[in-house]
Amino acid sequence: MSTNLPLIPTPGLPDSGTDVRQFFDKYYVSKVTFPSNQIDAVVGFFLKNGFDLESARSVGIVLLNQARADNVNVFELIDTLKALTDVQLSQVVAQVLNAYREKISLLGYRIAPLVDTYESRNILV
Numbered sequence: 001m002s003t004n005l006p007l008i009p010t011p012g013l014p015d016s017g018t019d020v021r022q023f024f025d026k027y028y029v030s031k032v033t034f035p036s037n038q039i040d041a042v043v044g045f046f047l048k049n050g051f052d053l054e055s056a057r058s059v060g061i062v063l064l065n066q067a068r069a070d071n072v073n074v075f076e077l078i079d080t081l082k083a084l085t086d087v088q089l090s091q092v093v094a095q096v097l098n099a100y101r102e103k104i105s106l107l108g109y110r111i112a113p114l115v116d117t118y119e120s121r122n123i124l125v
Contacts, residue, residue: 034064038074045078049089059093062100 042063046056067074081089094107101107 032061032065034068038064041078042074045081049086059097062096066096066099 039060042060043053043056046059047053051059063077064074066072067077081092084092098106
């Protein structure tokens with residue numbers, strides 16, 4: 001019989017979902033602390049550049065972790081990011097987020113080719 005209810009584990013038999021739950025339970029175990037002025041500056045930067053609050057927080061924490069790992073001052077990092085256009089900022093954020101993702105999936109972006117082909121120049125609108 002087919003059902004939508006979760007399976008009840010049979011005593012003595014291993015539960016196939018145990019490994020998955022343990023794998024996902026390993027996230028958010030370690031605590032990471034940063035000074036509030038650094039968090040506010042990074043989140044504020046991304047809010048000012050069009051990110052919503054949750055995205056700004058998520059990207060901000062990843063960038064703070066990366067800055068700590070690379071021993072880079074967060075405020076210097078923000079000053080460097082200020083010089084980028086919106087497209088360049090999105091590309092940098094995608095590359096940094098990909099470094100923190102599992103290798104089974106990646107965030108991507110597409111750069112449109114700038115070469116005009118002969119066919120596209122002969123189309124009249």
